[in-house]
Amino acid sequence: MASASNTPETPNAQAAGSSAPDGEPLLAVHGLTKLFPVGGGPFRKPSSFIHAVDDVTFRLGHGESLGLVGESGCGKTTVGKLLVKLLEPTGGEILFRFAGDSAGAATEAPWDSAAISGRLLRSCGRRVQMIFQDPYASMNPRRTIYDIISEPLSVQGMGDVQYRVDRVLEILTLVGLTPAGGFLFRHPHELSGGQRQRVAIARALVIRPSFVVADEPTSMLDVSSRTGVMSLMQDLATELGVAYLYVTHDLAVARYMCHRIAVMYSGKVVELAETEELLRNPLHPYTKALLSAVPVPDPGHRRQLPDIRGDLGTPIDPPSRCRFHERCPAATEHCLDHPHPPMEEKTPGHLVACYEV
Amino acid sequence: MNTSGPVAPIPTPEFGVEIGRGRVRFVLARLRLMWRSFRNGWGIFMESRMGRLSLFTIIAFALMAAAHPILMAFVWDPATYDPVTGYSFDQVEQPAPPSWKHPLGTDPLGRDVLSQLLFSTRSEFVLGITAALVTVGIATFVGAVAAYYGRLVDSFFMRLADLIIALPAISLLIVLSALFHLNLFYLALIIGVLGGFGGTAIILKSQALSIKVKPFIEAARVAGGGDFHIIFVHIIPHLLPLALLYMMFTVTSAIFAEAVLSFLGLLDLRMSWGIMIHTANTGGYLLGGTRYWWLIVPAGASITLLCSAFYLAGRALDEVVNPRLRQRND
Numbered sequence: 001m002a003s004a005s006n007t008p009e010t011p012n013a014q015a016a017g018s019s020a021p022d023g024e025p026l027l028a029v030h031g032l033t034k035l036f037p038v039g040g041g042p043f044r045k046p047s048s049f050i051h052a053v054d055d056v057t058f059r060l061g062h063g064e065s066l067g068l069v070g071e072s073g074c075g076k077t078t079v080g081k082l083l084v085k086l087l088e089p090t091g092g093e094i095l096f097r098f099a100g101d102s103a104g105a106a107t108e109a110p111w112d113s114a115a116i117s118g119r120l121l122r123s124c125g126r127r128v129q130m131i132f133q134d135p136y137a138s139m140n141p142r143r144t145i146y147d148i149i150s151e152p153l154s155v156q157g158m159g160d161v162q163y164r165v166d167r168v169l170e171i172l173t174l175v176g177l178t179p180a181g182g183f184l185f186r187h188p189h190e191l192s193g194g195q196r197q198r199v200a201i202a203r204a205l206v207i208r209p210s211f212v213v214a215d216e217p218t219s220m221l222d223v224s225s226r227t228g229v230m231s232l233m234q235d236l237a238t239e240l241g242v243a244y245l246y247v248t249h250d251l252a253v254a255r256y257m258c259h260r261i262a263v264m265y266s267g268k269v270v271e272l273a274e275t276e277e278l279l280r281n282p283l284h285p286y287t288k289a290l291l292s293a294v295p296v297p298d299p300g301h302r303r304q305l306p307d308i309r310g311d312l313g314t315p316i317d318p319p320s321r322c323r324f325h326e327r328c329p330a331a332t333e334h335c336l337d338h339p340h341p342p343m344e345e346k347t348p349g350h351l352v353a354c355y356e357v
Numbered sequence: 358m359n360t361s362g363p364v365a366p367i368p369t370p371e372f373g374v375e376i377g378r379g380r381v382r383f384v385l386a387r388l389r390l391m392w393r394s395f396r397n398g399w400g401i402f403m404e405s406r407m408g409r410l411s412l413f414t415i416i417a418f419a420l421m422a423a424a425h426p427i428l429m430a431f432v433w434d435p436a437t438y439d440p441v442t443g444y445s446f447d448q449v450e451q452p453a454p455p456s457w458k459h460p461l462g463t464d465p466l467g468r469d470v471l472s473q474l475l476f477s478t479r480s481e482f483v484l485g486i487t488a489a490l491v492t493v494g495i496a497t498f499v500g501a502v503a504a505y506y507g508r509l510v511d512s513f514f515m516r517l518a519d520l521i522i523a524l525p526a527i528s529l530l531i532v533l534s535a536l537f538h539l540n541l542f543y544l545a546l547i548i549g550v551l552g553g554f555g556g557t558a559i560i561l562k563s564q565a566l567s568i569k570v571k572p573f574i575e576a577a578r579v580a581g582g583g584d585f586h587i588i589f590v591h592i593i594p595h596l597l598p599l600a601l602l603y604m605m606f607t608v609t610s611a612i613f614a615e616a617v618l619s620f621l622g623l624l625d626l627r628m629s630w631g632i633m634i635h636t637a638n639t640g641g642y643l644l645g646g647t648r649y650w651w652l653i654v655p656a657g658a659s660i661t662l663l664c665s666a667f668y669l670a671g672r673a674l675d676e677v678v679n680p681r682l683r684q685r686n687d
Contacts, residue, residue: 081575084579086575086578086579128579129579129580130576130579132572132575132576133572134572137571137572137573138572138573138575138576139573139576140573140577140591142594142595144390151577151580151582152580152581155577155580155581155582155583155586156580156581161383165383184386185386185387185390200576203576203580
């Protein structure tokens with residue numbers, strides 16, 4: 001797994017890739033694919049498929065945070081939803097391997113989240129949670145903060161009321177909503193955006209998950225509460241040993257939050273490396289273009305326009321060659337004739353899907 | 358950890374800081390929350406003139422229903438004033454116009470009209486409320502389930518609803534009353550089932566569809582909630598205000614349907630407002646113009662008033678449920 005990066009920008013980089021005792025990663029995603037049918041009905045086969053997520057492979061260590069960046073519609077949120085079982089994958093496997101829990105029921109073999117249902121899914125829910133993008137819409141407006149945070153506990157039948165109240169008070173204090181007792185019987189609309197997102201974090205963390213998918217948790221917040229929420233998430237990650245999959249389109253946020261970054265383009269991961277390595281030495285032409293679009297706080301700066309043509313190609317039944325081919329400045333005849341390039345390790349820990357690198 | 362930027366000013370905690378320790382206080386805090394939201398809704402309801410008017414009318418009819426057994430026990434002689442078997446011997450001819458002894462006169466069979474009117478009020482309430490509860494119970498469940506599961510379940514219930522809407526309800530009830538002995542309870546049940554699987558289900562389903570796609574449903578599923586949990590904890594509570602509204606409208610249609618069927622003499626009831634008009638009709642007094650007004654007006658006005666009171670109550674509740682409808686007085 002990723003070794004520690006010692007740059008000052010990633011504050012808790014020392015936790016990077018801290019694996020389970022047996023050295024296995026927490027999460028191994030292999031060939032994950034999600035196709036959405038277009039058209040079709042109960043008696044008609046769909047005419048074509050949207051390739052939302054196409055053959056995505058990555059690994060994530062215990063306590064590590066991986067950033068998933070890319071433009072709108074590239075499939076990053078779909079990956080997140082597949083991991084928490086909000087969507088059924090079309091193909092591929094999602095393997096979790098959790099460290100033994102207090103009940104001693106350590107998962108012996110890595111198990112396939114894609115093939116799990118019913119009771120096992122519930123125990124999966126104990127270890128995998130999600131923080132949603134919109135702190136306004138992701139909470140039932142009729143329920144109190146206590147109801148919202150204790151929901152994972154109550155639907156999974158953990159503890160009695162007193163136990164749940166204690167846990168909720170504890171987690172409220174942990175996310176900085178104090179005095180915790182004053183928040184229990186408030187409704188979401190009585191809270192500010194930053195406070196609500198803290199409640200959302202509390203809900204995700206109250207059952208002590210090993211892995212949390214954070215779907216742009218700061219994009220709806222104003223800039224001043226954004227840093228607060230981000231540093232809170234980092235503090236909790238080290239304190240509770242949570243691994244994050246951090247879905248975002250903001251490279252600055254990803255740099256601040258993540259040990260490693262995976263760049264997605266049109267359903268494919270095109271580049272995956274440690275944060276600083278990726279930002280300083282981008283190899284894939286798309287990553288280079290993405291980085292050149294980051295604003296530079298210098299009025300004299302002359303932006304070098306990236307040599308990217310056209311628009312994002314259609315994700316409906318794309319041709320089997322490289323997805324980026326039409327827009328790529330480095331494309332050659334070889335790219336035209338061959339399937340989408342596989343992820344190859346160009347330098348240690350730096351994977352790129354491109355024939356021309 | 359306390360690094361969030363602008364934290365909204367927190368209103369002074371209404372329940373104190375210590376809530377959550379001890380189960381009794383926990384439950385109490387929850388009850389107080391429910392009471393608070395009820396009080397808010399009540400305030401909005403009473404602000405509207407429709408709400409006050411409808412509530413006043415409904416309470417007046419409820420008092421009438423309650424008054425009848427008391428009057429029968431303490432004031433009125435059952436032999437004279439029984440709504441079905443009584444007979445007023447001291448009138449020269451029946452129907453007799455209103456007098457001190459019979460404030461609303463007597464009917465063609467010599468029975469006291471006021472006694473009949475008061476006696477019938479209770480069964481109208483029972484009928485209306487039973488039908489409304491059955492309707493709303495079925496419609497809420499069907500709507501939520503159809504919206505949540507979609508596909509085949511949805512198609513089935515929606516086509517069933519189309520079918521029921523396509524059937525003219527009154528004609529169907531006439532056929533059913535010819536086949537079975539319909540008493541008040543069965544009538545309420547039939548009206549309730551027809552309403553519950555019919556139009557009300559479609560309306561509640563469309564509301565449930567808009568709830569189903571909200572992110573908090575996804576959040577509940579990530580938390581580990583099953584279908585049952587999501588339907589009953591997250592979808593149905595959002596349907597209840599609308600369901601309450603349609604409950605009011607169902608009361609109206611149930612009372613109206615009863616009046617129609619009784620007037621046609623198709624119901625197995627002892628006495629009702631519809632039967633009172635039916636009696637006047639079979640005696641040939643209905644077409645006599647306003648001369649025998651006391652045979653028609655009390656029952657007819659009661660049907661109209663109670664139906665419109667429930668309808669207006671529904672409209673006023675609509676304002677509670679739908680903030681957009683509220684009039685701004687400022």
